Amino acid sequence: MLQLYFFPMACSLSSRIALMEADIEAQYHLAHIWTKRIVDDGSDFRDLSPMGAVPVLVLENGDRLTESAAVLQYIADLKPQAGLAPRFGDPDRYRLQEWLSFIGAEIHKAFLFPTFWYKDEGSLAKPRARIAQTLSVPATHLASREFLVGNGFTVADAHLTWALLLLRPAGIDIAQWPSLSTYLERMQARPAVKAAIVTEMALRRAMAA
C-alpha cells in the first residue's frame, strides 16, 4: 500500500486530497516538519527526506518520491479514470505542469514558505509586496473557468486549494479576489476535499493542544 508522510495542513494536504479524490487507499504517517521526527516511532524524518520536507510518497516497490509536482502527477496517473490529470499526449498535460510549477514556486516557495519559516520582517517585506501580483494570475484565469485545467477537477486544483487555504493564516485575505474566494468555496464543497481538510485540521488542533 502507498505510504504518505505528511504534516497536517502543510503542502502534503494536496497529496491527501488527490488520494481521496481518486479513492486510492494509503497509509498516512505524520512527519513533524519542525522537529524532523516521524511521530509513529520517533525516527529521524531526514532519513526519508533529506530536506525534512513533506510530502514523501513511498511507492509499492519501496521507492520514495518527493516534491508535490511529482507526487501529485504520480497519484493522478495511478488511476487515470479519476481524471485528476489530462492523459499524456493531451496538450493540457503541460498546462497542468505549468500550474503545479506556478503554485509550487510563486505562491508556495516565494511567499508561504518564508512567511511560515522565516517570520522576521526583513525576510517578509519583499515577498509580501509581490504576492498580490502573483495571485492576480490565477484570479484572472479563474474569472471565466470552474477549474484550473480543462473542465474537471485535477491535482492542480488540489494544490491551489491548499495554497489558498494557507493564505489566510499568512495574513492575506483572498476576498479581494472574488474569483479565488468563490473557487475556494466550490473546491471545499467537494466531499473528498472537505474530508481531507477536516482530518488534517483536527490533527493540527490536537497537536496545538
Place this chain on the structure above:
Amino acid sequence: MLQLYFFPMACSLSSRIALMEADIEAQYHLAHIWTKRIVDDGSDFRDLSPMGAVPVLVLENGDRLTESAAVLQYIADLKPQAGLAPRFGDPDRYRLQEWLSFIGAEIHKAFLFPTFWYKDEGSLAKPRARIAQTLSVPATHLASREFLVGNGFTVADAHLTWALLLLRPAGIDIAQWPSLSTYLERMQARPAVKAAIVTEMALRRAMAA
C-alpha cells in the same frame, strides 16, 4: 516555428539548452525582464507573460506556455528520440519531475530569485543560511551518477546546469561540493550546452556594455 522569449543567462537558458540538445529550430526573442519590454519591437512583455517572467514558449498553434518545468517537458516530448526526458509510463519520468520541481523551487525560487531581485540583507540572510543544505541534495545524488535521471542527459540536467552557473554570481562557490563542480564541467563540455552558454554570455555582455 517555436518562439522562445528569453533573457540572457536567466532560467530560460535551460530551455535554449534543451532546444539545442534536441536540435529543434526556434526563433529567440530577448525579453527584458527588468524593463518588461520585448527588445525586438519595444512591446510590453507582460502582454505575453503576466509576471513578466521567462521562459515563454509560443507553440506552433500560437498558444503560450510558461514555467520551466512545463516548457522543458514540452520541448523534450517534441523529439522523444533525443532522450531529453524518460517517456511517459517510465517511472523515471516522475524522477525528472521531482528534480525539475526541486531545482525550480528550492534552488531558483528560494535562493537565486531573492539574491538577484531583492538584494537587501534582510531578504537574503535566511535564504543564504539554507542554500548549503539544499545543494547537498544534488551533490549527494551526483556523487555516484553522471546525470540526474537515468543514464543520459535530460532537461533536468539542462535546468541544474543553469542553476549551478548562477550560483557563482550569487556568491556561492560550488567547489565546496566536488560532485557538483565536476558535474558542471561535464555538462559544459557538451557542445550544445557550451554553444547555448556562449550565445547568452555574449548577449549579456553586450547588454552591459
